[in-house]
Amino acid sequence: xxxxxxxxxxxxxxxxxxxxxxxxxxxxxxxxxxxxxxxxxxxxxxxxxxxxxxxxxxxxxxxxxxxxxxxxxxxxxxxxxxxxxxxxxxxxxxxxxxxxxxxxxxxxxxxxxxxxxxxxxxxxxxxxxxxxxxxxxxxxxxxxxxxxxxxxxxxxxxxxxxxxxxxxxxxxxxxxxxxxxxxxxxxxxxxxxxxxxxxxxxxxxxxxxxxxxxxxxxxxxxxxxxxxxxxxxxxxxx
Numbered sequence: 001x002x003x004x005x006x007x008x009x010x011x012x013x014x015x016x017x018x019x020x021x022x023x024x025x026x027x028x029x030x031x032x033x034x035x036x037x038x039x040x041x042x043x044x045x046x047x048x049x050x051x052x053x054x055x056x057x058x059x060x061x062x063x064x065x066x067x068x069x070x071x072x073x074x075x076x077x078x079x080x081x082x083x084x085x086x087x088x089x090x091x092x093x094x095x096x097x098x099x100x101x102x103x104x105x106x107x108x109x110x111x112x113x114x115x116x117x118x119x120x121x122x123x124x125x126x127x128x129x130x131x132x133x134x135x136x137x138x139x140x141x142x143x144x145x146x147x148x149x150x151x152x153x154x155x156x157x158x159x160x161x162x163x164x165x166x167x168x169x170x171x172x173x174x175x176x177x178x179x180x181x182x183x184x185x186x187x188x189x190x191x192x193x194x195x196x197x198x199x200x201x202x203x204x205x206x207x208x209x210x211x212x213x214x215x216x217x218x219x220x221x222x223x224x225x226x227x228x229x230x231x232x233x234x235x236x237x238x
Contacts, residue, residue, distance in 0.1 A: 003069070003070065003071060003072070004028075004032055004070045004071060004072040004159075004162055004164075005029060005070070006072075007072035007159050008025045008028075008029060008072070008159070011025065011159070024150075025159075028148070028150060028159075028162050029162075031148065032070045032146075032148070032162045032164050033070065035146045035164050036068050036146075036164040036166060039068070039144045039145075039146065039165075039166040040066070040068065040166050042144065043142055043144055043166060046127075046142070047060055047063060047140075047142070047168065047170055050140075051173070051176050051177065057129065057185075058129075058131060058140050058172055058177070059172070059173040059176045059177065060140055060171055060172055060173055061170075061172070061173045062170065062171055063168055063169070063170045063171075064169045064170060064171055065092065065168070065169040066166070066167070066168050066169075067092055067166070067167045067168075068164070068165070068166040068167075069085075069088075069164065069165060070162070070163070071084075071162070071163045071164070071165075072159045072161070072162055073159075073160065073161055073163070074159065074160045074161070081112075081116070081163065082109050082112050082113060082116075085112060085145075085165060086105040086108050086109055086112075087105075088167075089104070089105065089108060089141075089143065089167060090104075092141075092167055092169060093134065093139070093141060093169065099193075099195075099199075100132065100133075100203070103190075103192075103193030103194075103195070104130050104132070104141070104193075106193070107128070107192060107193065108143060111126045111128050111145075112126070112145060114126065115145060115146075115147050116147060116161070116163075122148075122149055123146065123147065123148040123149070124146070124147060125144065125145065125146045125147075126145050127142070127143070127144040127145075128142070128143055128144075129141060129142040129143070130189060131172065131185060131186050133203070133206060133207045133210055136210060136213065136214075137171065137214070138171075138172040138174065138182075138207065138210055138211060138214065139169055139170065139172060140169075140170045140171075140172050141167070141168070141169055141170075142167065142168045142170070143165060143166070143167045144165065144166050145164070145165035145166075146163065146164050146165070147161055147162065147163040147164075148161065148162050148163075149161050150162070174211055174215045175215060175216050179208060179211050179212075182207070182211060183204065183207075183208075186204070186207055187200065187204065190203055190204075
């Protein structure tokens with residue numbers, strides 16, 4: 001497993017196949033890079049419209065950090081790819097409880113493995129978002145990923161799949177939602193992580209304390225009628 005550009009540069013095809021393979025790899029790299037740009041623009045739109053009727057997800061005030069990668073891998077190291085992505089994500093989010101980080105990692109691993117299982121010549125995408133209570137802040141974490149499986153003789157010994165993913169960390173806008181609205185999503189996320197009732201109650205108590213600390217009570221709540229928010233951690237394949 002390696003960064004896609006490095007993997008392409010490391011290939012040394014036979015002279016008879018070089019022209020064909022070079023063209024294929026150039027197209028693969030350009031496709032992956034374009035997908036990464038599309039992912040970033042799509043995420044910007046999702047975050048900008050969050051909390052609206054057309055996008056009833058947890059709203060944010062601003063994005064804090066972005067991270068994008070394009071990777072190449074063969075079937076034998078697909079498991080390492082999942083570990084690499086989830087490991088990078090855990091480092092991306094600091095200050096959260098270890099068990100929450102492990103839970104997010106497990107949910108992401110399930111989604112990533114789902115798109116890695118697509119057939120030859122297929123491409124799949126996923127998007128997932130989570131809520132993380134970090135020290136004295138409440139953050140939203142989004143990840144979108146795309147993968148393309150290839151089947152070209154002379155390439156597949158080194159590259160069978162190309163993948164790109166983009167992660168974004170944003171600050172939740174607590175002044176645009178009630179705690180009950182926030183809880184609707186956060187509780188569902190904790191349940192998906194299979195925490196017990198007592199653990200969930202403790203996490204909710206902590207999140208409520210931080211939520212109230214951050215909320216500006218001088219502002220009137222300006223939000224749409226109560227919406228059914230999509231649960232964080234839900235994997236959407238499209």
